[in-house]
Amino acid sequence: MTERGSSDALSALDDISIVVEHGELSPKQQEALQNFGTAFARATRSINMYARNNATLLKHLDDAQRYAEQALEAVGNLELNVRRESLSFRGMELLQDTDRENGIPFRLFREGVRRLTIETGIEKDSLCKLIEILSRPPTRGDLDDDLVSNLWREDLPHVRYVTLDVSTVSGAESESEAEEKEKEALRQDLDKLLSAIYQNMSADGEGVKTVNISSDDLVALASLGEGSEQESARIGTPTARAIFNLPAEMVQALQQEVDSELDEHLLETTFEVMLGALFRANTMEEAKPVVEEILNLYDSMVLSRDFTSATTMVQRLVGYSHSDPARSRAIIDLVLNLLNAEERLTQITVALNDGAVSATDQLRGLLAALGPATTSVLLNLLPSIQQPQHRRLLCDLVLETAPPSVELLRKLMGSSEWFVDRDILYLASKIADPLAAHIVIEGCRHQHARVRQQAVGMLQHAPPGGADQLLCNALTDADGGVRVTAVRTLTSRKTSGAAALLRDLVTKPEFEQRELGEQRTFLVAFAALADADAVPVLDQMLNGEPAKGNLLERLKRTVEAVGGPLTELRCAAAVALSSIGSATALQSLDKGAGSRDKAVRDACIRALRKLQP
Numbered sequence: 001m002t003e004r005g006s007s008d009a010l011s012a013l014d015d016i017s018i019v020v021e022h023g024e025l026s027p028k029q030q031e032a033l034q035n036f037g038t039a040f041a042r043a044t045r046s047i048n049m050y051a052r053n054n055a056t057l058l059k060h061l062d063d064a065q066r067y068a069e070q071a072l073e074a075v076g077n078l079e080l081n082v083r084r085e086s087l088s089f090r091g092m093e094l095l096q097d098t099d100r101e102n103g104i105p106f107r108l109f110r111e112g113v114r115r116l117t118i119e120t121g122i123e124k125d126s127l128c129k130l131i132e133i134l135s136r137p138p139t140r141g142d143l144d145d146d147l148v149s150n151l152w153r154e155d156l157p158h159v160r161y162v163t164l165d166v167s168t169v170s171g172a173e174s175e176s177e178a179e180e181k182e183k184e185a186l187r188q189d190l191d192k193l194l195s196a197i198y199q200n201m202s203a204d205g206e207g208v209k210t211v212n213i214s215s216d217d218l219v220a221l222a223s224l225g226e227g228s229e230q231e232s233a234r235i236g237t238p239t240a241r242a243i244f245n246l247p248a249e250m251v252q253a254l255q256q257e258v259d260s261e262l263d264e265h266l267l268e269t270t271f272e273v274m275l276g277a278l279f280r281a282n283t284m285e286e287a288k289p290v291v292e293e294i295l296n297l298y299d300s301m302v303l304s305r306d307f308t309s310a311t312t313m314v315q316r317l318v319g320y321s322h323s324d325p326a327r328s329r330a331i332i333d334l335v336l337n338l339l340n341a342e343e344r345l346t347q348i349t350v351a352l353n354d355g356a357v358s359a360t361d362q363l364r365g366l367l368a369a370l371g372p373a374t375t376s377v378l379l380n381l382l383p384s385i386q387q388p389q390h391r392r393l394l395c396d397l398v399l400e401t402a403p404p405s406v407e408l409l410r411k412l413m414g415s416s417e418w419f420v421d422r423d424i425l426y427l428a429s430k431i432a433d434p435l436a437a438h439i440v441i442e443g444c445r446h447q448h449a450r451v452r453q454q455a456v457g458m459l460q461h462a463p464p465g466g467a468d469q470l471l472c473n474a475l476t477d478a479d480g481g482v483r484v485t486a487v488r489t490l491t492s493r494k495t496s497g498a499a500a501l502l503r504d505l506v507t508k509p510e511f512e513q514r515e516l517g518e519q520r521t522f523l524v525a526f527a528a529l530a531d532a533d534a535v536p537v538l539d540q541m542l543n544g545e546p547a548k549g550n551l552l553e554r555l556k557r558t559v560e561a562v563g564g565p566l567t568e569l570r571c572a573a574a575v576a577l578s579s580i581g582s583a584t585a586l587q588s589l590d591k592g593a594g595s596r597d598k599a600v601r602d603a604c605i606r607a608l609r610k611l612q613p
Contacts, residue, residue: 025090027285029074034292036071036078037087037094039063042343044095044104044135045350049384056384064131065124078118082108087116096296098304104134111147115162122158130159271297271313275320278335279328287331295338302347307362314339314369340373342381349381352390364397372402379404379412379427382420391423399430406435413439418448425454437462444470449479456485460492468495475505480514484521491525499529503537516568523576532582539588541573542600570595571603578607586611 025033043057043064050057071078080087080094086105087095097103108116118127133150148163274294281287294317301310318332338344348363367374375398385391398404404427413424421443428439440462443455456474459467471493474486490498505511506522514522523541527534574592577585589611592604 025075025092027288030092032067032071032074033089033092033094036064036067038343039067040131041095041097042346043131045346047131047135048137049350049353061124061128061131065127068118068122068127072118072120072122077120080116080118082113082116084109093296096300096303098300102137107147108134112163113148113161117160119158119160126156126158129154130156267309271316275317278331279320291335291338294335298339299344302344305351307366311362311365311369314366318369318371336371336373340370340377342377345374345377346381346384348378349384349394352385352394353387360393360397364400367397367401374398375402375404376408379408379424382423383416388419391420392426395423395427399427403427403431406431406433406439409436409439410442413442414446418446418451421446421448421451422454425451425458429458441466441470444474449477449482452477452479453482453485456482457489460489464493464495468493468498471495472498472501475501480518484518487522487525491528494529499526499533502526502529503534506541507537512566512569516572519569519572520575523572524579527576527579531580532584535577535580535582535584535588538573538577538580539584539591542570542577542588542592542604543595567597567599570597570600574600574603574607578610581611 039060043060046057046060068078075089078089080089082105084100084106085096085098085103086093087108095105097105100106118130133147133154136147136150148161151159151161271294274290274297278287278290278294281290298310298313301307301313314336317335320328320332348366351363367378378394378398382391382394385394406428409424409428409431413421425439425443428436440455440458443451443458446452446455452474456471459471468490471486471490472495474482475490477483477486487502502522502525506526511519511522523538527538570592574589577589586608589604589607593601593608595601595604
């Protein structure tokens with residue numbers, strides 16, 4: 001057995017008693033540990049989802065530090081036992097994760113860490129660095145970037161850990177069932193030994209930083225239990241003579257039937273027992289441990305993406321029949337509020353970020369079971385969803401299960417990122433409430449052009465009056481996308497007075513500097529609204545003199561205009577004239593077909609061919 005820190009730290013093992021009595025944890029201690037476990041798990045999830053300066057991540061890290069200090073004050077050093085799917089303290093699970101690839105408990109276990117200790121006095125920088133190391137995705141093929149190596153390099157104050165050699169862990173994977181039982185008993189003895197080491201070393205303020213236990217150490221420790229325990233290990237060993245032989249096909253069929261029904265039946269039975277205990281509790285103090293187990297069961301389902309089982313569980317809770325309806329309703333509401341907490345609903349956004357869109361129907365059922373309380377929490381989580389299509393999917397799920405109120409949407413509008421405001425506009429467009437128009441009006445005045453553009457497009461079916469004024473104002477917006485959307489919306493609404501406004505805009509000198517696509521859109525809209533009255537203006541653009549003055553000056557400016565901004569404007573005028581198709585429009589196009597500018601000439605020819613039968 002070797003250690004890093006004090007060179008002779010283990011020399012006093014002969015004087016240490018390895019029997020350590022932990023005693024029962026008080027309700028206050030359990031609450032402090034539960035709060036720390038929840039905050040720690042939330043921080044480890046958030047650190048890979050948000051930028052380092054994100055307000056949500058900073059809040060989660062602050063919560064982790066605050067609850068860590070409270071837990072350390074309540075129980076002293078947090079000596080966390082590491083198992084494949086959990087981190088526990090004195091038998092109480094603080095973090096559970098069934099992910100056998102990236103889960104923190106399994107990564108620690110796979111790399112040989114068997115105990116992780118957070119000591120009293122740990123500062124926020126050290127705790128945040130520990131969370132970062134534990135949450136860092138594994139780098140395949142890089143032997144120097146494993147979790148234990150990173151812990152060793154950082155040498156974090158007030159953080160200790162015990163590891164087994166990787167060869168010891170790898171060799172244990174192929175052990176038989178009997179050997180696995182023996183190894184579990186050995187683990188329990190090892191836990192007592194480690195606790196004794198920590199207690200002895202911390203008495204004078206100098207703790208063991210890292211302990212590494214080799215396979216030789218485990219063999220030596222196991223040899224202490226040889227003798228009578230070897231005889232006891234034979235109990236339950238199958239006999240060599242079969243009492244009754246069944247055909248292999250029948251055995252296989254029975255095994256498949258049992259395997260298919262075991263998990264579902266066990267889950268149903270477990271939850272029924274929990275519900276019975278919950279509703280038989282006389283006080284909240286009695287109900288509290290049952291509620292905690294229900295939450296743990298629910299969390300394990302959601303973390304494993306088993307949304308169907310989670311939905312069934314919630315539906316069973318909501319529909320539970322009890323002799324005292326008022327009391328049962330209060331208990332149900334309490335549990336539902338806990339299930340609708342942000343740290344649990346965050347798993348839904350994580351699933352969407354991971355691309356779990358195939359589980360849409362399952363998510364829809366879960367949100368419907370959880371009820372309207374999910375809406376505000378989920379909408380507040382929209383910024384954490386990276387892809388627009390996934391945010392839109394979440395919005396659709398919310399609309400189907402529990403549509404938000406206009407008051408909630410107005411509160412959220414402008415409180416987060418601009419792309420979230422676009423999602424709020426989408427939600428407002430789907431709500432049958434006249435007050436939702438106020439959200440669209442706010443969108444038309446938004447500081448971000450993409451939001452203004454979406455809001456302007458939503459005015460297409462709005463009642464006349466205020467909407468038309470907003471559209472006319474948008475024609476002079478600083479962003480070209482907003483202007484184009486506004487003119488198209490005005491055209492589809494056939495707004496009164498829009499033709500005169502467009503005539504003024506397209507004849508201004510600055511209109512020549514706009515992009516060709518925008519020029520075409522404005523001129524075609526002008527032609528659609530003004531019809532034959534637009535021909536003189538369009539003919540002047542297409543065939544008129546580029547500038548007044550003497551002949552030499554006009555010829556000079558005509559030559560300079562070829563291929564310049566006026567060329568694009570004249571081509572756009574040709575397209576607009578073709579949309580009118582009157583006799584005077586044809587005459588204007590015929591004249592333009594003789595232009596010296598090849599681009600203008602070709603545009604007029606194409607327009608004439610389009611009008612010819």
